[in-house]
Amino acid sequence: MNIRTFPTPELTAAAAAEAFAQTARAAVRDRGAFHVALSGGSTPKLMYKVLRDMPEMPWQSVHIYFSDERSVGPDSPESNYRLAQDELLNHVPVPTAQVHRMGGEVQPLDAAAEAYAALLPTQLDAVLLGMGDDGHTASLFPGTGALGATGRVASNFVPRLNTGRLTFTYAEINAARERWILVTGAGKAGILRQVHQGEGGHPIAGVQDAVWFVDAAAGAELANI
């Protein structure tokens, strides 16, 4: 595993933001656009804060997607889209038409998954992911149907949360040019060690060739492996 560890969440976020910026500049230079999927959850907040003020960012040529979404509308406090809007997209000049929201409020969710798959580019340039304390990523939760889904986007009922989700499949995540996984906090140290050691069968282990940005707290159990 390609794990980059940093002393603090802030330095971890700064490193991830720099990788985002460098990849964005290269994609726009080479292909005229940067197609990136953001993760949900709270970990990326610090990274988004750094990205807001990142110099020389080609925001006009950036297309934003989401690797998963809760079954809520865009104004819900639970919405991954709303979090990205509040923490990043309201602060940078990405054209509105280039922010592609997952329709978490659409029923049935299968239709929303199909519609979202249809608007994806042939290949994403990058997918940003987090890791839950149960080893899930995107909305690929342990023991759920989407783990075996084919196609690019799937609906997924998560019994533990008693809710439906929309999520990228492994195929979509692993087809992107790059994958970044951002993990901070002591609460994830045990899972991260298990994933690193190939134990536990955690869903995030299905993500291939990712660069992991990890703070010292989350990486605490990796030191003596």
Ligand code: 6PG
């Ligand atoms: C979601 C996310 C999910 C998230 C992890 C980590 O919708 O919840 O996409 O996969 O990345 O649960 O969440 P935190 O960053 O809040 O720990």
